[in-house]
Each structure stands twice: as structure tokens, then as C-alpha cells.
Amino acid sequence: MRNYLHFLANCQSMEELWKAHTAKMAEFGFDRLIYGFTRYRTSTSLGDPEDFIILSNHPKEYLDAFIGGGQYFHAPMVRWALANEGAMGWGMLGQMVETATLTPAERKVYDFNIRMNVTAGYTISFKSISARSKGAIALTARQGMTQAEVDAVWQEHGRDIHLMNNIAHLKILTLPYNAPNRGLTPRQREALQWVGDGKTMQDIxxxxGLTPATVEKHLRLAREALSVETTAQAVLKAAFSNQMFVLEA
Structure with a gap:
């Protein structure tokens, strides 16, 4: 346990961390994970999915429907995670089915998960660091495990599992993450860094060693890559994803 926490604290890349974390959770019977984090939450939206941090080892077929098809927004355990902090077993879903308290959209996601053998597990909702941010991880038990068996594992190891996931989450927030179609070139990143340092266009x-027009071109392309309208927004979004002022982005 101590060795693993030291490893997490010293990870240098998202890929290194995620490969190790999926392997570690599999030791407890959770062989499919999906982690999500957003900094762009509002009262009616979680933001643009392309700006989410999404890490998963679920099959592509599952992710295409759950994330790409927008099912996550109606998933009962996602709804729970948005309103709570801590860990919750999926046994509550069976209770909601029995009492007919799932909405039609939630029942559609529930049925999809049953078809994809996503039937037993735990969801951990992390403590939010601002009103607009939220992170959670769903730990899916291997096929064939019942929720009762998962609850027994949690009864014995739940505190350790919860701690390891909390540390992994906190570490993820410090690592560079290039969302699909949101990556910056070295020149774009450098120009944004100088803007963040308060330099003028001529200074940059x-x-x-460029013309002001070329600098503006790099900044324009950075705005387009990050899907924002102003350079100030680009600096903020690049900083949020740890793409600026890092040793290796």
C-alpha cells in the first residue's frame, strides 16, 4: 500500500499512472474503470465532452455509447456523484429499479449497462475543488461477480481502495493532459506562456525571434485548438490542462 502510494505520488505521465492504477484495481476484482473530471460544470451542463479528462479501459464499444453517445449525462451513478462525495455501491440501482424511481432516460442507461455486463461495482465521487469542477471514478467488477461479493470486498478493503483512488485523482490533476483535438504545438505553447507572463506582442x-504577425498566428491557432475566443481564455484552459510551464508537456 505504502509503496503504491509512493509510486502514484511520483508518476510523471498520465499513461504511466493509468496503466498502473487499472492493474492495481484489478487486484481487488475491478477490471474496468472509467475516470472523468471536468472544470466546466454549470447548473445545466458538465461542459464540452472534448474538454473532459476521460481515462478508461472499457471496450471502445462501451465508451462510444456511454461517452460519445452522451449516456453518461443520464447515468444514475453519475447523477449520484454530482450531488454527493464519497463512495457508493451499485446496490442502490437495484433498489431504484424495484421502486420504479428511475426516469426513462436513467432506465435506458441502466439497461445498456446490463447488456454490456456493467452490473456490479462502486462509484467514488471526489471532493470538488471549485463550484465548477467535479471528478469521479466508476469501478466495475469483473464479469460474474455479484454486488454482494463486491460489497464484501469493499467491507474488507474499501478504505484502502478509496484512499488509492483519491491519491490517483489528486495526482491526475497535476499531470499534462492533451484532450482530443485540444493539443498545442511547442510554438503555440511558448507564445501562450509569454502571454501568461504578461509580455506584450512586441516583447514576445x-x-x-519572430514577427508580431507570426506570434499572432501562433496565438490564433492556439485559440482554435483550445476552442476559445480570446487569448486570455486560451491561457486559462491551457493552464487547467497543465499544458503550460511544465518540464515536458
Whole structure:
């Protein structure tokens, strides 16, 4: 346990962390994980899915429907995670089915999960660091395990599992993450960093050995890559995803 926490604390890339974390959770019977984090939550939306941090080892078929098809927004355990912090077993879903308290949209997601053998597990909702951020991880038990068996595992190891996932979550927030179609080139990143340092366009041109027009081109392309309208927004979004002022982005 101590060795694994030290490993998490010293991970240098998202790929290294996720490969190790999926293997570690599999030791407890959770062989499929999906982690999600957003900094763009509002009262009616979780933001653009392309700006989410999504890490998963679920099959592509599952992710295409659950994430790409927008089913996550109606998933009962996602709804629970948005309103709560801590860990909750999926036994509550059976109770909701029995009492007919699932909405039609939630029941559709529930039935989809049954077809995909996503039937038993736990969801951990992490403590939010701002009103607009939220992170959670769903730990799916291997096929054939019942919720009662998963609850027994949690009874014995739940505190350790919860702690390891909390540390993994906190570490993820410090690592560079290039969302699909949101990556910056080195020149775009450098130009944004100088803007973040308060340099003028002429200052940046001199420092980078470019013309002001070329600097503006790099900043325009950075805005387009990050899907924002202003350079200030680009600086903020790049900083949020740890793409700026890092040793290796």
C-alpha cells in the first residue's frame, strides 16, 4: 500500500499512472474503470465532452455509447456523484429499479449497462475543488461477480481502495493532459506562456525571434485548438490542462 502510494505520488505521465492504477484495481476484482473530471460544470451542463479528462479501459464499444453517445449525462451513478462525495455501491440501482424511481432516460442507461455486463461495482465521487469542477471514478467488477461479493470486498478493503483512488485523482490533476483535438504545438505553447507572463506582442516577437504577425498566428491557432475566443481564455484552459510551464508537456 505504502509503496503504491509512493509510486502514484511520483508518476510523471498520465499513461504511466493509468496503466498502473487499472492493474492495481484489478487486484481487488475491478477490471474496468472509467475516470472523468471536468472544470466546466454549470447548473445545466458538465461542459464540452472534448474538454473532459476521460481515462478508461472499457471496450471502445462501451465508451462510444456511454461517452460519445452522451449516456453518461443520464447515468444514475453519475447523477449520484454530482450531488454527493464519497463512495457508493451499485446496490442502490437495484433498489431504484424495484421502486420504479428511475426516469426513462436513467432506465435506458441502466439497461445498456446490463447488456454490456456493467452490473456490479462502486462509484467514488471526489471532493470538488471549485463550484465548477467535479471528478469521479466508476469501478466495475469483473464479469460474474455479484454486488454482494463486491460489497464484501469493499467491507474488507474499501478504505484502502478509496484512499488509492483519491491519491490517483489528486495526482491526475497535476499531470499534462492533451484532450482530443485540444493539443498545442511547442510554438503555440511558448507564445501562450509569454502571454501568461504578461509580455506584450512586441516583447514576445523579440523573445521568440519572430514577427508580431507570426506570434499572432501562433496565438490564433492556439485559440482554435483550445476552442476559445480570446487569448486570455486560451491561457486559462491551457493552464487547467497543465499544458503550460511544465518540464515536458
Amino acid at each position: 516577437a523579440t523573445i521568440m
